[in-house]
Amino acid sequence: MSTGQTSDGFRAELREWLKANCPVEMRDSGMSEDAICWGGRNWKFTSTAQEQWLNRCAEKGYTVPTWPKEYGGAGLTREQEKIFKQEMERIGARSPLESFGIWMLGPALLHFGSHDQKLEYLPPIARGEVRWCQGYSEPGAGSDLANVQTRGEDKGDHWLVNGQKIWTSYADKADQIFALVRTDREAPKHKGISFLLIEMAEGGVETRPIKMISGISPFCETFFTDVKVPKHRIVGEENRGWDVAKYLLTHEREMISGGGAGLSGGGRALGAVLNETLDTMGDTLRADAMRCEIDALAIGLTLERYKDQAEAGQGAGDASAMLKYMGTELNKRRHELMMTAGGSDALEWDGPVGNRAGDWLRTKANSIEGGTSEVMLSIISRRVLGLPA
Amino acid sequence: MSKLVLTEEETMLADMARGFLDGAAPLGKLRKMRDDGQRGDPALWKQMAEMGWAGVLVPEDAGGSDMGFTAANVIAQEMGKTLAVSPFISTAVMAATALRQVSDARAKQALARIASGEVTYALAVDEGVKHDPDATQMAARSDGNGFRLSGKKTFVVDGALADRLLVLARTADGLTLFDIPADRSGITRTASNMIDDRDAARIDFDDVEATGEDVLGQVDHAMDVLRPALQAGQAALAAEMTGLAAGAFGMTVGYLKERKQFGTEIGRFQALQHRAAHLWSETEVTASAILNAGRVLDETPGDATLAVSLAKARATATATLAVQEGVQMHGGIGMTDAYDMGFYMKRARVAAEWLGDYSYHAERVAALRGF
Incomplete structure (x- = not known):
């Protein structure tokens, strides 16, 4: 397929391809944790269909549709990507692959990586062969993220890394970690950080899951003891890792806010759930749900608008902070409503309405991870409104 | 659908409108009109007609500029910022849209008289x-x-x-x-x-x-004739309210940067920063709903209820928040008649009610979204 193809032609061709290649088992709009394919060296496919679906998509570049073809993508334009999403949604196709490599490291590498680094790291992400995790936060570096203390000592051909990360999502299942490491302890805090790519299997890296209020352990503590990281495994310049970190954070925030606006599938859930309880929900809940729906629609349109603006070259610089703030606060509201609608059924772990309580509790992290709502508001007030710090 | 970005033409229209209104109907003009006991400004409307605003939705063969609903929204939004008084929404948006649903010589003549500024509705x-x-x-x-x-x-x-x-x-x-x-x-x-x-x-x-x-x-x-007219009016009114919110917000942020208490600008206080940042976030989200409503009216007018009601509901909520925060963050001076914030607040209240309040439009969204 060429990028010069007409939209209609692309849609028709894609529809044909999906019909022939998307296994029926993968057409259930699956959004639950179990339905997600994360990939990686240790990944156990939950079904043959899941494996087939990943491989067929990877071959076409459809796991990362907008990445350039030489790095494992399909090189789709934004218009084609929209069509791609519509057609996937039309048949209820599951996402073939989700990963932090796709959401976060990939975009950072596309922007800051050398050609060799792109060739080395991006295709395995696109094919689901390597699973990455993010090593940002530390016990003493939460909202004050630039306060990282994990240090990398310069040993000539490598850095010797020691320290601890926390809230590393799925670190226990990941193959590699992209981490912020202090490589200059004398410089001001933003100027002595490097962005390193660390192999987790080569010794010195230990992970320990943290049990959360939702009963599951998606987050870990990750410990580094004398881990040797070769000098070429750095993205961007030495001590300029904060630039990469910030860039990547905007992608993380967009991803989290997208979930809030319901564009990843959760949006339809509210209407469906509320309909089931329409007779019993009461006017107050219904009114709250209407408000939530209105805000969700408008935030969804804002995501669209910012993408359109970016494409038109009208950068919306710090818009991701706003979207992250609005999207996550909305998502928390949505899940509060879902719990209320579920009544006592929603109060059981894996009860009659599934894991609704777990999902509800999970959303409470949305306005903390990737920068708290309060940090987002401070970013907006300084960078957008120009209020004094 | 066209993209949710203003085209170069639409951006130029906004700039031009802003320039014109800053000169001919700046903030403060409304106060003067009130003090003079004047509820309308025929001379201003004549000027607007000359600029093609009265005929913004009138076909070219009836003497209009036929720029479309997004353009009408752009103009209304700028009017909202300076609280410019005109029969724009009643006449140029709603009456013109109603008349356009009818294709006879009489309607065409009526449209021509709207475009020329001769007749208001x-x-x-x-x-x-x-x-x-x-x-x-x-x-x-x-x-x-x-x-x-x-x-x-x-x-x-x-x-x-x-x-x-x-x-x-x-x-x-x-x-x-x-x-x-x-x-x-x-x-x-x-x-x-x-x-x-x-x-x-x-x-x-x-x-x-x-x-x-x-x-x-x-x-x-x-309703075949009136519904499109009401929808166009609701969208334009939502656009006006978005402009109003932006005006009130700009005034408020300006005040946060200059007003000093406890020996420093009050804009340095995090409690106020976060409220201002929240308000800005709401205005950004609402702006998307307005732009979308204009695009939908231009491209699929028969299917615009969701987009229009979404825009009016969001604009109502946002303008209400903007003027309330505006008065609160200004403190006592915001309560005085001598300061312009109160004019924003009172206009926001009337606009919130006109052509359907938040609940009216929320019910329409809910019905179309299946609950």
């Missing part, structure tokens, strides 16, 4: 305290070849000064829309003393004669 729809066209009680009784209109209309925005009225009335098998001169015998207009210092009227119809010629569209099928 008001919509006489509401009868109770809430917008609800379906609940119209006013009767248009058959009388020979014509009708006799009797009843009361309220909150007829621009109604005391308008040259003509679009009147919604109940006929034998439905609702019918009449296009009649406002000074026809039997019509009594009473200007309302509105909190936003603009024109609105209560209008009594006492056995007012109307002919078949006065019917706009088909007898018993008013």
